[in-house]
Structures are given as C-alpha cells and as structure tokens.
Amino acid sequence: MPGEKEVRSIKFGMLSPDMIRKMSVTAIVTPDVYDENGMPVKGGVMDPKLGVIEPDQKCETCGNKLAACPGHFGSLELARPVIHIGFVRHIHEILRSTCRKCGRLKLREEEIDKYLELLNRLKDRWPQLAESLSEYVKRRAMKVFECPHCGEKQYRIRYEKPTTFIEEGPLGKLPPTFIRDWLSRIPDRHLRVMGYDPEIAHPSWAVITVLPIPPITVRPSILLETGIRAEDDLTHKLVDIIRTNERLKEAINVGSPEIIIEDLWDLLQYHVTTYIDNEVPGVPPAKRRSGSPLRTLAQRLKGKEGRFRNNLSGKRVDFSARTVVSPDPYLSINEVGVPVDVAMNLTVPLRVTSWNIDEMRKYVLNGPFRYPGANYIIEPNGRRLDLRYNKDLKAVAEGLKPGFIVERHLLDGDIVLFNRQPSLHRMSIMGHVVKVLPGRTFRLHLAVCPPYNADFDGDEMNLHVPQTPEAQAEALTLLLVQEHILSPRYGGPIIGGIQDYISGGYLLSSKVALLTKDRVSDLLASINYEGEIPEPAILAPKRAWLGKQLISLLLPEDFNFAKEAKISSGALKCVNEECFWDSYIVVKKGKFLMGVIDKNAIGAQQPESMLHYIVREYGPSFGRSFMDKAFRLFLRFIEMRGFTMTIDDILIPPHAYEEIKEVFRRALDEISRTITLYKEGKLEITPGRTLEESLELKILEILSKARDEAGDLAVKYLDPFNNVFIMAKTGARGSALNVTQMAAMLGQQSVRGERIHRGYTFRTLPFFGKGDIGPEARGFVLNSFVKGITPVEMFFHAAGGREGLVDTAVRTSQSGYMQRRLINSMLDVIVEYDGSVRSTYGDLIQFRYGEDGVDPKNASFGKAVSVDRVVRKHVGWRIE
C-alpha cells in the first residue's frame, strides 16, 4: 500500500547507559507507586510521563491519547552495577580471553591483525563461518596464561551460577564494578575479532548501571471488579528493584559495614536477574503472593504462549467465523453453506462507483439488521460510519457517493477461505464460494471431507473473508477447491467419492440397474440435465435404460479409459475386456461400455482412477462439475433404491456356528499339541527367537488361521450381494475383516502385538487357572458381534481397544512436533524462476526441483507422463 514503509532489516544490539539516559523521559527515584489519593506518584514506576493507559487521558510527554501514544521509557540509576543475566556466558568468555591488567585480547598483535582481516572477508558472505572464527579466536586466547602485550600473569576465571565470577588468583570474587571496568578497557579492535561490535553492543554495557524503565503500556495495571488495582508482574518487580536500590544507596551513604552493602547488592542483583528472566537455573523464581511464579520479561517471549509463537508467528484476525459443520450433498464441492447470522456479521468492503451505486444504496438502506445489508461505511476521508447506531439510513444511502467504501454483508458467490484444524497440509485451507443458507451450521459437500479430514460428529470449522481485491483474486485462482483436487503428496485426487457415493455408483452402473423412463427422468432431473435422453438399451419387453447410459451422459465425448474395478478380485477377477463379471471398466469415446463404478473409478485418494484422468485431462473445473453431477446422480439413485444394513446381512444360520466351533476346536487341538511339543522341548525354534517366543508365534499363527477359516465359513452362508458386502467389495466402507468380526468371530485381541498376558499372577483374570496359556485365557474372542460376546471377552476386547486409543493420543503429539520441526526447517525453500530450488536466504538446494522439475501434484507414482495412458487417451477407443 502507498505510504507504508518496508522493513528491510532489523539490527539487534544493547542500549548504552548514555542511550538509556537520553531516551528516558523521567528518572525513577521512588519505590512509591500511588499517593493517598490513588494518583500515580511522580518519579514512581507509574509516572504519567511514561505514557497513558486510560482511554481519555492525555500523555504528559507527547500529548497523544491512548491510541497514538507509543509509551515512553524512564530510567533508574543503580547505586551499584549488576550483571545482566542474559549475557553472563559472553562476559565469562571475554574475561577469560582478555588480560586482567591491560584488557587486551591475549593474542599477539600480528595474529589479531590476521584474524581481523579474515573476519572482515568472511563477515558478509559467510556470517556463520565468521561466528565460528570468532569462537575459535576466543578459545585460543583463553588458553594463554601470560598476556603477550603486558606480560601479566593470568589466572583461571571460574563462573559460579548464576552471576558470580571468581578469579582463582589474588583477586578472588570479581565485583560487577570491576568487571565493567575490565570490559571497558578492551580495545575496540580486539572486541571486533571476538565477534562483538563495540558501537552497537559494547560488552561493558552488559553490566547494568542504568536500568531502562519500560513504559506503562507494556505493563498496564488493571482495575478489578472489587475496585482494587492489580499491577502487572513487571511493575511489581520494578518496585522491588527500586526499593532495594534505595536501601543500597542509603547504606552506602551512611557508610554501613561492607557486609550489609554486599548483601543489599546481591539482593539487587537477584531482583534484576529475576526481572529479566524468572527461570534461571540456580535462582529461586520470584513469586506472587499466591505462590505462582512471576511472568517477567523472558517468560513473556518464551514458549507456545509467548509473544513469538502466540502473537508474532500467529495472529488473531478479523472477518472470521467458526461453527459446527454439517453435510449438504446439494452444494457444489467448492461451495460452503453459510448461516444467515454469520453472513450478516462478516462483510466485504466494496468501493462505490457510478456503476454500482444503486446496488450499494440498497445494502445501506437495508442496514446491518436486514439481509442483505451493510454494517459500515467508510468515507473517503477515512471516517468510519457504524450503521448499527445510525437512525437515518435513508439519508446515509442518499449521501453515498463514488469513492465511499461500503462494507456489505456476505453474499452468494463471494469467495471465502474455509479451514479445519489441525491444518496438516495445504488442503486444510481452501477457497469456497459462499451460499447463504438458513440454519446455524456451516454446510459442506461430502466429497471435501477427506482433504479436511472432517466428519460431522461435532467438528467445527473456521471461515475467513478475504478483504482486498488482491486477496480475493488470489483465492479465486489458487485456493478454490477444484485447484486442490490433486494432492501434491502423491499426485492423485484427494477429493472424490466416499461411502454412499461409491455404493451408489456401483448400484447405478451394475448391469441389474434397469431403469424405466420415469426413473431416468427423475435421475436426470436431479442433475439438471437438459439434453436428449439417449435411446434405451433394452427395447423389449419394456423399454429400459441402463445406469451406464446415464453415466455416459456425464463423460466427455472423447474420453477413453480402461481399468480393473475394485470388485475385480477372487472369483470376479478380470484383467481385460473379456470380462464376464462386469468387473473391468471400459470407457470408449465417452461411452461407459462395461464394468462398474466403484472405488477404483471415482474413489477419493485413488491415483490413476477414472476420476483422476478426468480431472487431469479436462481440467479442474470440469472435474468439479463432473463430481457435482455424478455424485448427485449416484445419491439420487441410492435414494430411490434404498440402502441400509440389516441384521440379516451378517446373520448366519445356527449350524454355521457349530461349524465355527468345530474350527475353533481343531485350532485348540493343534495348540495343545504345540504346547506338548514345547514342554517336551521338541518345538521347532524360529531362528533368532527364544523357545517361548516361538511358541507364542506359533499359537498366534494357528489362531489367526482359525479366524480366517471362520470368516470364510460365515461368508459362505451370506448373500454375496447384500449391502454389507457391496460396501466392503466396492471399497465404500468396511472390509472383509469387519464382516468376519460381525458374523463369525472377533479373533485374537492383542496388546503390543502380543496376546494379552498381563493382569494377575500367572493369569490374566481370576477366572482362569494359573499358568493357563490356552486361547481363551489369553484374549481370544470366539464370539461374533452378532452373537454377542461374554463379559470376559468384552474385557479383552476393551483392553485391545484401549491400546488403540492411547496410541492415537501419543502419536498426534509426536507427529505434530515432527511436522512443526520439518516445516520450520523448510518453509523458506521455494522454486526460483530458473527452476532451481533455493531458500529465500539465497542458498542453492537443488539445481532442478526433484531432478526433473515436475510438480508432484502432476505426477502419480512419480511419473509426470504416463505414455501408456496417453496412448489409451488417443486410441483407446479402438484398442482393447
């Protein structure tokens, strides 16, 4: 924006005592804060000169009010200097590398020249190396025990936590005054070699003589409901410092004994230390009266709730909303349903022009309480008009002129950003088109659940309204949902059919879906189809259409595709067009000739599927409208047919249970045989395992075989085309294992990959004999969900389930931290205009991104071009 200044660089440094005095608006001299009347004392820490905190107050220093007054520093002259806790490491290093008498770096002048020259050459290009060099120089100087300049004998200097330096020589404990003088003696050149810049941060300034008193805006006092004033932690600490300082001054003036002065000096050191950092190891943290430690300067910056991570790296924003989400299959995948209440609170600023002035007037006339209206008007002079408090909207509307800005309510068609936390990948924030709807929840299309990882069990999501035309344009071109159908993680569609869309697609496309004209009309009406109805596939005895014909209507006319369907496995396996089971998808010239629509054709997260190629070859917008129509069609069909799950779908006849029991009995026999072998020591040992481990492995193997057998048995008695199987086979939901567990048996429950064995001494539960290692005693569940499980089985099942829950909880924190580190390490890495990968600091990381420069979102299985696919795309209509 014009007039805004750009920050090019930020220089860090220390304030010199002179600087502190110069910028100080008042010297702080008294520990008293307020007088009897409750007014701030002049020369106290709340001196009005330091700035304002009350809204209508005028600043004594700059004359501004709260909004404009930046606050002003004061200063406190310390009676005796103290060490700055943040710099003790540096002070120690400098003391050790310089001469105790002349203060010069303990290296010969020629060496210093040499290093200084080297340092100057390194400084700009290789700051990292320059730092290492300075460290090296310091290290070298520390090893010298006789000053090469003045010949003085040097002693070791010991650092004692937190702020004491002791010379192991004649001087003993070094008082801060002495340290400051020592540091001041060091020639500037020598400081430079050690990596310090005396102009900006002279190390002697690390010994505090004047303490800057921060403005009160930094440490506002708050008025509690009881009328009592509560001061900020910093203010408390400052009062402590001033009080101690006064006492120390007094003691020095009256000539108290050295011990008393020393004690007070140490106390002052303690207060200044905890004022800066209240978590220094070896220093008892300063406490509030309630006993909780004070939040002083370092604590304000540190950690997740600190200034950096909470206020600087992440900021709070206006124009955002959050509420529960619920599904709406009648939206487009790039739409979001916004409640009217929300739409009336979120606004878009629009500049009034002679072309839109009538429309704008309408919004203003409606005002903030009638939709669609407007909440604010900004006049060209910057004045902001709140329409909520404006009685005469008509006059305001009349007064509207080009140049004004109207903040109107959110309307259908506006672009917004939609987000669900945790934002693990870029598809966690996408651009949606607003559709204002009644109700109180955000509505979203079900196909966008996978990228957000959303479900509707109470999930909440956030919505943000981009305000500037630049942001809106960027959202429209880069962030819109269809631009993110392809995931950059693996180059496949992350948005696609899930659950009922897949079941519906399968049912509609299967050969048995013969549709009457009524039904066809109904279905086509659901997608607003306006073309001709094709010739029916079946003419006699009744005219009937196939679901495949309707799907063909949605496909591009020149689309060719062939792939195995998901159901193509086991007995229904097909690998080419000669397919009796209808499990091989064939599309030629946009005609859906064969196969069924299931997960392999339209599923989310399925690379190289039909959906994937539609999106890649006909563009994201076409892909979006294809999904909108196809999914609505599938849903309409599944609604017509009805789709549910009944107990019959998983119920097997009683004699089947006998058979399952028989399977289990056989497994039991085998196990007892194995155990006998084990006891006789004849069990074959798995290499690299102990005898006991081998036994366990063997038992687990037998039991898992038993469960599979039981599963197969159960499946034999079930209708292979019941709804549960349809879901499992088409990949809509559930798996063969789920069917087995419902119909046949749950099988072995495990904790940490082993059978459950912990609990009482030598047994899991008191219902078993000690030392029983049979299946039932170790967490094998013989019953199925349909049949019901016994209390003991239920206990084991819960034990296994609990592990899963604990696992998830632990995993989220671990992987979250890993991702934070990964992102912080790599967030500066971008592709440059020459195709190379560089960090914004200018480091070259790859000459060509990924060695071939291909964007992974366009490369499924790592390949940008699948020539076989291109061949099929062009001539697939005539080849098999």
Added chain:
Amino acid sequence: MKGEGSKKGKAKRPTGEKEVSTVRVKTAVSKAGEILEKISEPYKVVSEVLSEVKIHSELVDEAKRQLLNLYVFQGVTQRDILVREALRFREVSSRIKEAAEVVKDYVPESIYNEILTSLFRTYIRHGLSESELASIVDDCVRIYLDSIVDPGEPVGTVAAQSIGEPGTQMTLRTFHFAGVRELNVTLGLPRLIELVDAKRVPETPIMEIHLDERHRYDEMRAREVARRIELTVLENVTKTADIDLSEMKLAIELDPEMLYDKGLTQDDILKTLSKSKSLAGRVALSADDPNTVLIDIPKNYSDIIKAQKFRDRLLRLRIKGVKGIKKVILQRRRDQESGKEYYVLITSGSNLDVVLKIEGVDPGKVRTNSVHEIESVLGIEAAREALIREIKNTLNEQGLDVDLRHVMLVADMMTRSGAVRPIGRHGVVGEKPSVLARAAFEVTVKNLFDASIRGETDQVVGVAENIIIGQLAPIGTALVELKMNPTKIKSLVEREGR
C-alpha cells in the same frame, strides 16, 4: 481384533495395484527365464534374427521381447516368419523414432524412452496412423511441460507437509517384523523421527549383506562368512568360569558345542587369549581337561572383588567377528530373473566399515540402516541416498504414498552442508541466518540475547521473519517484484498518444 484390519484399512496402499502387476510381470519373466534355461532355442533364434535385422538400439530390447513372445507363447517358430516380423519391427521402429525425434529436446530421456517403447508396443499390436502418432507424441510433450512446477512454489513447505501429514496415520509400535521374522526392526513413526533427527545410532541397527559368487549359493559357505561376521566373545563359548583364589588362577571351561557352532577350536581360543598383551604367557590349557583354559590372574587383581572384575572383563573379550554385530541370520532367497536360490545375511547391529572388508562379502551389495555409518564410510552423497531410501521405505512400509521429490528435498536440506544435520534446533533451523526465525522456533530468549551482544542484523528475507514483521514474504505470488505504476503508464500513454 483391533490391530491389522482397521489400521491397514485406512492406510490402504494406493500402490497395491501397481505392485501386483509388476510382480505378475516378474513371475512371468522368471517363468520365461526358466523355460529359457531348459530350451535356450528361442532365445538363440531370436538373437540370431535380431543380429541379422538391425533394430534401433533404444527399441531392440522391446523387439526382442515381442519376438520371444511370438515364439514361446504363440508358437511362431519358423525363422523366416520371425525375420519377416523383425523386418516389420524395424520398419515400425524407424517410423516411431522419426515421429518422436521432434520431442527429444523437450522431455527428459526417461520419458523419451517410454514414448518409444510404448508406441512401439501399441503400433505392433494395433497399428497407428501418422496423425495418431503425432498427436500422441505432441500430447506427451504438452503434458510434460504442463507438469513443471511454477516459480515461487513453496516446495519446502509442501514437502514438509507431505511427510508430516501422514505421520498421524502411522503406527507407533516400535517393534514389528519387517520382512525378517527373526529380528525386531524399528518402523513407523519412531523410525521416521529417528531419521529426521539424524540420530547417530539407530535404535535397531540392521545390515543386509549379500555375498560374492563363491559364497552366495552354498549354505555352508554362507554360514562360514556369517561366522566371520558375527561377534563372538569369550562368554559365548564358555560353560563355566571359576576363580581359584588359592592358586590365583581363572579356570574357564569351554563349551565344545558352542565352539563347534561358532567354527572355533580350543586352540583358536588359546591363541586369541595369548595375543592379548596383558595375558601373554599367562594362558595354558588344563592338563586334565582339554576344554578348560587356565589363566593366571595378574598380581594387581589380588582380592576377590578385583578378580571377579578381571573375569568379567575377560569374558567380554572378542574372539572373532565384527564389533557391534550381535547376531547374524541366514536368509534364503530366490533370484527373480534366473530362479536360482541364494543366501543373504541379515545382521542385528551394524558396522559397515569392517563388514565391507570381510572376505566373501560382495561389497557392492551391503546395506545398512545406519545413515551416519554410511556418511563416514562412503561420504555425504551416499548418506543422502541412504536417507532418501530409508525415509521412503519407512513410509511405503506403512502403506503411505509420498512422492519421492518431497523425500529428496528433505534429504537435501539435511545433507547440503556436507554433514548430516538433524531437522530441528540443533540442525537445519538452528543454523538459519535469521535471529527472528530461530527465536520463533525454539530457544527464544537465548537467541535474542546472543544476537544483541553480537550486534547481529536480521535481513528479514525468510518467511518466518516476514510473518513476524507483518510483511509479505518473498514466496509464491509475493515473489514478483515487478509492479505496475499506473501514473507512469498514464503519463506514458499520454505522451505516446500525442
């Protein structure tokens, strides 16, 4: 049963399809190989035919495959027909080469070769018209050029997200059997964290050692190499170790079974013991029992506690094998191509440097999962490759599909300084030039204090710093520095218009 089903279900491997088919192709090929071995006739004939009819080098392999297919599976054995076919192939291949020639400069070699073979195969089976050829070739180039990354794309963030996001779907179970039933291997999230942390020693170091031609096919010979590698300490072959305080002697009774198992003799033990400096001249075989070794306890180990210490230390003495390798397991595998069985050694514990030099090992085919060992023995480029491979394998094993480019970028960030650096405050982030970026990450206060006393300058070019300042970071659409100045354009238009 909670495990397998539900978890694996979610992390369905989208690559499954592909793998099945490659396996199928591979078994088909190996079957063909077996047939070839028995009757090398077709191969001979086809090779002869192809030596007669020269086909472009890029397509000769595909042509051979097609001819073999004809011969073996369709029973076309007549030589003249084969020659005729080969001539047709030559004709086809030159047409295809001609059509594809134009794109050679636009696409990478791998895509170019794929275009050739794929077109060749289709042409032979279905024929392709001139215009079809051209449009396919054109489309390949178009798709390739459309797939190039945009300048400004934040590939670093995308890579970090692509590796971090699936982390939530990974197992936490440290131990799992990865191909090797016999050994526990760290897998899943813990392994991934270990890799990005660049941990010096992996939690479960493992090597896979292939043997040279002489040793790989014979179990006895393979076992011989295994014995050379597996670390044997004295304790492993000791039955009892008694201290005789009156005589100040240590009597070690060896276990003959274990000795045999490890391929050692009593003499070997005696020799190794004597070699040790502190023991020279103090070791002797017992007179009454050939399995007992007597050792004089040195004077300075006079009392019983010291003598015990001496014994314990002695028992840990290395007799043979490689330091650090706790266990070696022999694994039998079948070569997919030739169908031959061969042996591979899997070890628990890793010592690449030494293993490479062991006799019988094929040094070109030794694998370790310790990235740091690879770095110190083979260099940083090898370490980069190892990182890529290990991260990719860890993700694939969990059924997660992540593009290799993301993994490569992470590996490049970790290795670009010449040493393997961890992702985090002691590595990549800690070495950033920006004070604010470092402070915003982890050690906030220390970074700020150090920057102050050193008088550091933050150039605010990174993303984190610019976010802190509230400015646009030079990334993506904000990378563009060219901006329009409407007033200038206006004045320009006015001047030009005049």
